[in-house]
Amino acid sequence: MSRDDPDPTELATVTELAKRRGFYFQTAEAYGGVGGFFTYGPQGAALKRNVEDAWRDRFVTRAGHMEVSAPDVMPEPVFEASGHLDGFDDMIVECPDCDASHRADHLVEDDSEYEDAEALGLDRVADLLGDLDLTCPECGASLADEPVEEFNLMFETDIGPGSAQSGYLRPETAQGIFAEFPRLKQYAREQLPFGVAQIGAAYRNEIAPRRGLVRVRAFTQAELEHFVHPEKDDPPLDAVADVELPLYSATAQEGDGSVETKTVREAVDDGTIESPWIAYYLGVARDWYAAIGVDMDRFRYRQHLSGERAHYAADCWDAETEVDGDWIEVTGFAYRSDYDLANHAAHSEESFTVFEQYDEPKTVERASVDPDMATLGPEYGGAAGDIADALERLAERDPDAFDAETVAVDADGETYAVDAEVANFSVEAVTKAGEHVTPHVVEPSFGIGRLFYTVLAHSHREDEVDGEARTYLELPAELAPTFACVAPLVTDAPLVERAEAVREELRAAGFAVDYDDSGSIGRRYRRQDEVGTPVCVTIDHETVEQSDHDAATVTLRDRDTTAQARVPVPDLVEHLTALRAGTDFADLLDREGVHEV
RNA sequence: GUGCCGUUGGUCCAGUGGUAGGACAUUAGCUUCCCAAGCUAAUAGCCCGGGUUCAAUUCCCGGACGGCACACCA
DSSP states (O other): OOTTSOOTTHHHHHHHHHHHHTSEEETTGGGTOOTTOEEEOHHHHHHHHHHHHHHHIIIIITTTOEEOOOOSEEEHHHHHHHTHHHHTEEEEEEOTTTOOEEEHHHHHHHTSSOSOGGGGOHHHHHHHHHHTTOBOTTTOOBOTTOOEEEEESSOEEEESSTTSEEEEEOSSTTHHHHTTHHHHHHHTTTOSSEEEEEEEEEEOOOSSOBTTTTBOSEEEEEEEEEEEOTTTOOOOGGGGTTOEEEEEOHHHHHTTOOOEEEEHHHHHHTTSSSOHHHHHHHHHHHHHHHHTTOOGGGEEEEEOOTTTSOTTOSSEEEEEEEETTEEEEEEEEEEEETHHHHHHHHHSSSOOOEEEEEEEEEEEEEEEOOOOHHHHHHHHGGGHHHHHHHHHHHHHHOGGGGGSSEEEEEETTEEEEEEHHHHTOEEEEEEEEEEEEOOEEEEEEEEHHHHHHHHHHHHEEEEEETTEEEEEEOOOTTTOSSOEEEEESSOOHHHHHHHHHHHHHHHHTTOOEEEOOSSOHHHHHHHHHHTTOOEEEEEOHHHHHOSSGGGOEEEEEETTTOOEEEEEGGGHHHHHHHHHTTOOHHHHTTSTTOEEO
């Protein structure tokens, strides 16, 4: 399957397999189901966990970053600061004739000079619909007197009894990192750069959940917030310089261009990717996607068009995979500058900067005042405080003003002539040890559910074995929910006993092992194939008859090729460990004690 | 959220104004003994609420859920 050959039934195939084999299914089906919510079944939960572990391994452990776990519910002020409370609001107006609903703010923007109609508020936008004589784009009916309703994509909840405090289910995990930045920077000893990751649930009350796991109301995100110095930190580009990226640039999307493959280095040098940090992560992520089983023929990086880019993001790329004939966004890579930290700093009392010490302290001359409030207070009453502040600003701006007998300052709209002596003006040498820096943020934000869905779809295979149709999941061994299935060839007591012993041994060694002694061996192999179990271990008569019990051999059967090899039982753990780490089944045959069947 | 279509064992489907049938799957037994074989048997279903009717899984209305299109996707 390639992008030239989309399969419109892929969604149906994956959904059917998912339900039947316990990967995922709709939540609360017993109660009619609920839109946009899915429950991961036994195989799915294991596969999802393995995807998360693979992500953690690559983007946290190997990168030396830290991982945190914040609550799903955060208090309202967090989302006031992040902009979600306003920005996540949609202003909806319904057409009285055809019932189509539209974004009222967009209609106003299209027909007026306003660029951000949402900021005008509900009432004003409702008035504008009438003032501008706006009509329904669908049927042309007048929208003049229609009510404009607010729809917030965040789930709201009350914290504590009564209406004490409002909280929201987080619409992205990122804010749980930004809001805790003051603590996290302490932990990182204020040393840039450092990265903080989080894997967790996020919630959006989508208007129209769609297409299985693609658009849901509760989903798992894996986000990394890499805090870097705005000028001084550069990514280790050399590590990924030669990684080839399928890039679908904004220019290509606007013209008749197509996906162009460039190395990370080329894309940075020719300016296709503006931010070296983003380029770095596109490179790291590309190899990671390939490793977890994303089909690279059905993968691309798409640059955001200028219109869809958030205003704070200098450069923004999405990783997209093709499933069921459509491209879906699985990761967003954004250079968020200091947008988030600056906003939290403005809304809270905490400091969201790190203190960067100079190599050498710098001494600068600074003019300052120390107004004599005992004089100012009685003389100017309530204005005294503002006058003192004004004097201070004036000292910084225009120190010469204090040379005169009296100083003129503006406060509260009036000009006051203050005795220069009362201001206590002085110029002193101040030693600066460093400065406060608001870090910039590089954010790769992964949608685990969509990746999970992509991996399922892209690993799905159909072939024929001995004239019989077969379906299997070609999952990377590292990701397989069940790693091995142990099976007695037939249900004779000695074979069953031996098989159970092997099963226990492998489980004790840390493998996810299934056991199956039902029906014919072929049927059992097919069952495991369907959930992507990489290897089956079969105990046969030969196993129990072999005189040297410790050297008895079993059959290993490979999922992808159905090839078989005989290996001694004592070597099983070693061989399976190698397979799980990515060794090819064919390479097992070169190992001592192993032979082909 | 709007429009169209749909919802029948675990899964995929057929069908009916008098409460249902297949295929696959599952379980048990026989058989077979390294790739979904065969035979026998068993388990298991009409999305929810209201209406029309002697009788509704079937017809009508509403809801939930799903698919497609449009809208939406910070």
